[in-house]
Amino acid sequence: MTKKICRWGFIGAAAIARKNWKAVRMSGNSVVAAVASRDVSRAEAFIHDCSLECPPVIEQEDEHPTLTRPLAIGDYQELIDRDDIDAVYIALPTSLRKKWVIAAAKAGKHVLCEKPVAVHGDDAEEMIQACREAGVGFMDGVMFDHSARLPELRRSLKDPDRFGTLRRIQTHFSFCGDDSFDQSNIRASAELEPHGCLGDLGWYCIRMSLWASGFQMPIAVAGRSIRTLDEGRVPSEFQGELRFEGDLSAGFFCSFHCVNQQTATLSGDRGYITIDDFVLPFVDAEVKWQTNTHDLQIHNCRWNFGRHSTSHAVKEHASGEPDSQEVRMIRNFAVDVLQNSHHIAPGSIHAADVALKTQRVLDALRRSDAEFGAWVSLEE
Structure with missing residues (x-):
């Protein structure tokens, strides 16, 4: 069958995992079977809180759907080794991801990994190669990749x-951290999240630039940290420039110190396109x-x-509905897993x-920053 x-x-059990818990529930082809945390009580609390808002459904192959509580586990490897797990969603800090992505691949589990993928590109390549050798899929958790807005x-x-x-x-892409951000948020920790705002927010800016360019790689980049945290080791405000072949360029700014803003402007020689919410859409039944x-x-x-100016829109709920971008991400990945194609x-x-x-x-942007904003080539 x-x-x-x-x-x-x-x-x-990171905060973003709560959003993906609901995305799994709304996908129609996925269920959460288990949640692992180093502290099993935290896994229990995560399951309890998420279930209050969005009870998980386990669909039996030959019966009606039933409500079943996922298993709380206090050990990551124990979850990975379970036979009743097809795919793992890894929401650990960046510095911890490599070990567990490779472990999941070796256990034959497909991997959806939060971003940024790794501390370094060589680590990311090793992680992806492990998945390819095991015949399992790998994808990072950029939700807007799956929005119905992008094709239009x-x-x-x-x-x-x-x-x-x-x-x-x-x-x-920016938000303004509160007074306790520098001391209590892991995004201010060089040990856990060494890329700071560049990894947390700039990843989306880079991705949008790559998407708009047709996924061609820039030939050179330049970047500078404007502000830093954790004794200067973590970028908390960063600006970058990407130079592509021909006359195309891209620039971005990301910050933990500015008001919420998620804007993109794509400029041509006859007109330009503006997007006010390119990462997380405004609450609506349309994206515009x-x-x-x-x-x-x-x-x-x-x-x-x-x-x-002309306004455009496609029908798509901002969040938490079957047509929203994070639900499409989970559904698309699950289709890939079930069809064993690994190309979503x-x-x-x-x-x-x-x-x-x-x-x-x-x-390359981190290297440029270390070299006081010098242009760094990406050409092979």
């Missing part, structure tokens, strides 16, 4: 009259963007800058290759 349900094991946005980018040729990509073809008309003493990704590019490209760009 063809398997219909992907059984998930969650490794780590691509159509806007291809419009020769209202957009033209892509010349510039500009992204901004604008195309702009403003013009400047000069007649002697009269200077008029004319606004010409934005567009036609392999998911693991997308993750590795993003990591390599991040690595």
Whole structure:
């Protein structure tokens, strides 16, 4: 009998895992079978809290769906070794991921890994290679990759009259940490999250730039930490530049010190596209963007800058519904697991290759930062 349900094991009880718990519940082809934490009581509390809002459903192959409580486990390897787990979602800090991704691969488990993937690109390559050798899939947890907005946005980018040729990509992702952020949040710890805001927020900016460029790698990058935490070892505010072949460039800013902002501007030689929520969509039943073809008309003493904007939208709930991007991510990955194909990704590019490209760009930006913002080549 063809398997219909992907059984998930969650490794780590991070806050983002709660969102993916609901995504599994809403996917229609997945269930959470177990949750592991180093402290079993934390795994128990995670399951209890999530179940209050979103009870898990285990769908029997020959019976009606039933409510079944996932197993709480106090050891990561014990979860990985279970025969009733098909895929693992790894929500551990970046510095801990390599060990457990490789362990999961060796146990024949498919891997959905939080971002940034690794401390270094060589580690990411080793992790991905372990998955390939084991014949299991690997994907990072960038939810917007799976939004229904991206294919339609691509159509806007291809419009020769209202957009033209892509010349510039500009992204901004920030939030303002509270007074205790520096001391209590793991994103301020060089030991746990050495890439700081660049890994936590800049990863999305890099990914959007790669997506808009058609997943071509930049030929060179430059970046600087504007502010740092943990004795200067963790970027908390970062700006970066990516230079691609031809006349295309990209820039981004990410910060733990600025107000919530998740904007992207894609500029062509005839028009430009604006997205106000490219990572986490605003609460709505639609996801939106604008195309702009403003013009400047000069007649002697009269200077008029004319606004010409068109709003676009696709039907997609922002979060927690069967059509939202995080649910599509879980569903798509589970389809890949159940069909044993391991190729789920934005567009036609392999998911693991997308993750590795993003990591390599991040690595180059860290090298540039260490060299006081010097351009670093990525050409082989």
